[in-house]
Amino acid sequence: MQPSDVSDPNHWLQTASPQEKRDRVLKAIGGMPAELREIFEQTPVEGIHPESHVWRDIELDSLPFDRVILVGDAAHAMTPFRGEGGYHTLIDTLLLGNIFSDMNTGAKFKDPAAVREIIACYNQEMLQRGRKAVQDSRNPWKCRVSWAGKPLVVEMVPLSDLEIKLGNGVY
Numbered sequence: 001m002q003p004s005d006v007s008d009p010n011h012w013l014q015t016a017s018p019q020e021k022r023d024r025v026l027k028a029i030g031g032m033p034a035e036l037r038e039i040f041e042q043t044p045v046e047g048i049h050p051e052s053h054v055w056r057d058i059e060l061d062s063l064p065f066d067r068v069i070l071v072g073d074a075a076h077a078m079t080p081f082r083g084e085g086g087y088h089t090l091i092d093t094l095l096l097g098n099i100f101s102d103m104n105t106g107a108k109f110k111d112p113a114a115v116r117e118i119i120a121c122y123n124q125e126m127l128q129r130g131r132k133a134v135q136d137s138r139n140p141w142k143c144r145v146s147w148a149g150k151p152l153v154v155e156m157v158p159l160s161d162l163e164i165k166l167g168n169g170v171y
């Protein structure tokens with residue numbers, strides 16, 4: 001089966017009206033439970049954008065371990081194609097929950113050096129796991145097919161890096 005090319009000006013996604021796109025989605029999700037349909041049903045026709053979304057991600061090598069702790073997309077935003085961003089956010093917060101509980105029990109939070117060491121350890125694991133997920137999410141079609149069983153035909157186009165400034169440098 002030939003994969004369809006959405007960049008082709010004759011592709012249905014290029015020629016269909018927003019109303020036609022909405023109708024098609026509503027038909028496709030017709031069999032889903034109401035709580036999963038709700039987000040689509042409440043999207044108005046004027047909420048359907050004609051242009052494609054440009055996804056950017058974040059690949060951080062290191063973070064300061066001081067008064068700010070990052071979790072989730074703030075540290076490892078990724079494309080949604082593997083559906084993993086929320087999962088890693090959850091892992092971050094579960095790990096941090098354990099860390100805080102441990103710091104409280106042992107009263108380690110009173111020792112700034114111990115707190116820094118613990119947060120440095122959290123940052124290292126979180127960034128390593130996050131970076132891997134960010135990289136994997138750029139190439140989902142290498143190991144995956146779409147939910148319709150067809151190869152994903154999206155092509156990643158590397159964009160130039162954006163400069164990231166963390167706060168104003170005063171922590």
Ligand SMILES: Cc1cc2nc3c(=O)[nH]c(=O)nc-3n(C[C@H](O)[C@H](O)[C@H](O)COP(=O)(O)OP(=O)(O)OC[C@H]3O[C@@H](n4cnc5c(N)ncnc54)[C@H](O)[C@@H]3O)c2cc1C
Pocket residue numbers: 071072073074080082083084085086087088089
């Ligand atoms: C289309 C799409 C599909 C996805 N599908 C999946 C999936 O199937 N499975 C999965 O695991 N993940 C999925 N993800 C990823 C997942 O949604 C994110 O990784 C996750 O929501 C990140 O959580 P977060 O708390 O870090 O950030 P967010 O959920 O973005 O939360 C940040 C919050 O901070 C608020 N905020 C921002 N700036 C300020 C400010 N200055 N002051 C106060 N509040 C502020 C925002 O309004 C927002 O509520 C998907 C993402 C997208 C875009």
